[in-house]
Amino acid sequence: MNPYSKSSFNxxxxxxxxxxxxxxxxxxLLVGASTVMNGSCxxxxxxxxxxxxxxxxxxxxxxxxSNPPLHAAARPISMYVDSDWIGRASQELLFPxxxxxxxxxxxxxxxxxxxxxxxxxxxxxxxxxxxxxxxGKPLLYMPFWEWQMAFMQKSxxxxxxxxxxxxxxxxxxxxxxxxxxxxxxxxxEYRKIRMxxxxxxxxxxxxNSLWYxxxxxxxxxxxxxxxxxxxxxxxxxxxxxxxxxxEKDHELSYEDKLAPIKANYPSLKGKMSSKFYDETKFxxxxxxxxxxxxxxxxxxxxxxxFQKYVSMHVDLVRDCKGNDSxxxxxxxxxxxxxxxxxxxDRDPATGLFAAMFGKDWADDFVYDFLFSMSxxxxxxxxxxxxxxxxxxxxxxxxxxxxxxxxxxLPTN
Numbered sequence: 001m002n003p004y005s006k007s008s009f010n011x012x013x014x015x016x017x018x019x020x021x022x023x024x025x026x027x028x029l030l031v032g033a034s035t036v037m038n039g040s041c042x043x044x045x046x047x048x049x050x051x052x053x054x055x056x057x058x059x060x061x062x063x064x065x066s067n068p069p070l071h072a073a074a075r076p077i078s079m080y081v082d083s084d085w086i087g088r089a090s091q092e093l094l095f096p097x098x099x100x101x102x103x104x105x106x107x108x109x110x111x112x113x114x115x116x117x118x119x120x121x122x123x124x125x126x127x128x129x130x131x132x133x134x135x136g137k138p139l140l141y142m143p144f145w146e147w148q149m150a151f152m153q154k155s156x157x158x159x160x161x162x163x164x165x166x167x168x169x170x171x172x173x174x175x176x177x178x179x180x181x182x183x184x185x186x187x188x189e190y191r192k193i194r195m196x197x198x199x200x201x202x203x204x205x206x207x208n209s210l211w212y213x214x215x216x217x218x219x220x221x222x223x224x225x226x227x228x229x230x231x232x233x234x235x236x237x238x239x240x241x242x243x244x245x246x247e248k249d250h251e252l253s254y255e256d257k258l259a260p261i262k263a264n265y266p267s268l269k270g271k272m273s274s275k276f277y278d279e280t281k282f283x284x285x286x287x288x289x290x291x292x293x294x295x296x297x298x299x300x301x302x303x304x305x306f307q308k309y310v311s312m313h314v315d316l317v318r319d320c321k322g323n324d325s326x327x328x329x330x331x332x333x334x335x336x337x338x339x340x341x342x343x344x345d346r347d348p349a350t351g352l353f354a355a356m357f358g359k360d361w362a363d364d365f366v367y368d369f370l371f372s373m374s375x376x377x378x379x380x381x382x383x384x385x386x387x388x389x390x391x392x393x394x395x396x397x398x399x400x401x402x403x404x405x406x407x408x409l410p411t412n
Contacts, residue, residue: 114160115153118185121161122149125170125181127197134177134201140298141207141226144306145197148209151307155314156187168369171357177201178356182369189214189317194370202231204352210370211313212336215329216322218243218251220284221339222313224306232293236268236302238309239287240316243335247284251320254312258286261308265301267292282339333373340371347371 122128128146132139152159162184172179178200185193191214198206204227211222220240227235240254247255262269268288288305290297323329344367353362367374 114158117161118149118153118159121183127181127183129197129199132201133172133179133199134203137201137231138205139197139199140205140228140295141197143299143303144207144224144226145195147303147307148195148310151310152185152187152193155311156189159185159187162186162192164369167361168365171361173356176356178204180353180357184369189217189314191215192372196370200356204229206349208370211310213317213320213332214322215332215336216324217317217320218249218323218328218332219316219320220250220254221336222310224310226302226306228295231295234290234292234295234298236290236292237272237287238268238306239289240284240309240313241282241339242284243282243332243339245281251323252316254316255284255286257312257316258284258309261305261312262286262288265305267297267301268305282342337373337375340374344371344374344376 128142128149129139164182164184168182170179170181178198180196180198183195185195187193190211192210192212194210196206196208198204198208206228207224207226209222209224213219213221220242223237223239223241225235225237229235240258242250244250247253265288268290270289270291272283272287272289288302288309290302347366347370350362350366353365357365367376
């Protein structure tokens with residue numbers, strides 16, 4: 001029986017090898033190429049759980065379409081592992097019955113290289129774009145996208161691409177001159193970081209990002225929403241969005257750290273209206289908020305303030321001890337689910353996406369990608385806070401405890 005047909009495990013899970021003085025070797029089986037086509041795949045440094053339909057990365061699909069499986073049987077892979085993380089050092093493919101095809105070996109080498117995966121994911125649809133879909137119009141928030149990509153790769157541990165549905169990666173409406181691109185990442189510190197850039201020329205520009213800490217950390221999520229309309233009106237929100245009503249219910253305080261930063265940017269001290277959201281629910285007292293008509297504020301204040309808030313959030317996660325218990329993680333994921341449901345039900349962008357890309361795509365995009373732990377009112381099979389993503393994270397927790405029963409880790 002294929003050992004990965006029922007479930008698989010993540011190599012991004014931290015193994016308890018910190019006390020080992022020598023490099024260890026983890027020997028695993030790479031399922032046959034036909035199984036990879038059916039959903040199991042390598043992504044960054046992780047062997048991910050089976051995924052549905054066409055979610056396997058295009059490089060694998062394209063390669064397998066032109067290269068028949070070398071062997072019908074499973075192929076063993078030896079990965080030389082440092083004392084902390086699988087895949088941190090080098091990888092060697094071992095194919096029974098002869099030397100591997102050079103192209104095939106190179107393919108899996110690339111797939112195991114998270115930096116190459118990140119570059120491939122970003123450039124798949126031409127990001128970072130240099131020109132707008134509407135000729136001659138600026139991409140106002142592209143510097144924010146570029147800075148965040150560079151910062152994540154420099155500052156986060158084990159950053160890798162997080163799988164997402166193909167239909168959400170990119171969409172466009174050439175007739176109405178609008179396009180949208182999305183990426184999703186995870187790291188040791190964050191279970192999900194999603195990024196969205198929407199370009200409709202002068203009519204609308206949007207940069208949106210949301211950072212969910214790993215469920216070990218009972219901390220606020222980092223929300224970023226920057227918009228421009230008609231080249232005349234601008235809206236900016238950057239916030240440590242609390243997952244509890246009271247700040248003291250989080251592992252660490254944070255508003256005291258944000259207040260001195262916010263004090264330096266007078267244009268970003270506005271008050272949010274209650275048209276779509278209740279500012280007392282999932283928003284902090286130190287939220288950066290601004291409605292303005294002077295585009296120079298984007299460079300003179302907003303960019304720097306955004307960078308400082310992002311940096312501070314990463315520092316907050318690093319300062320947090322974290323709680324590895326299943327009950328603690330479940331409690332955090334429940335609050336992430338509540339946050340996602342609240343946000344998805346009220347997101348004012350749903351109408352915009354529906355007008356550009358169709359209602360079905362827009363609804364699925366909001367509930368299944370932007371806020372993927374949300375529960376739709378009409379979906380009785382997925383109660384609020386009990387999405388598949390909750391179960392997946394909890395399963396990862398359990399696998400962390402039992403992974404040595406699945407993978408042989410010789411210590412001598």
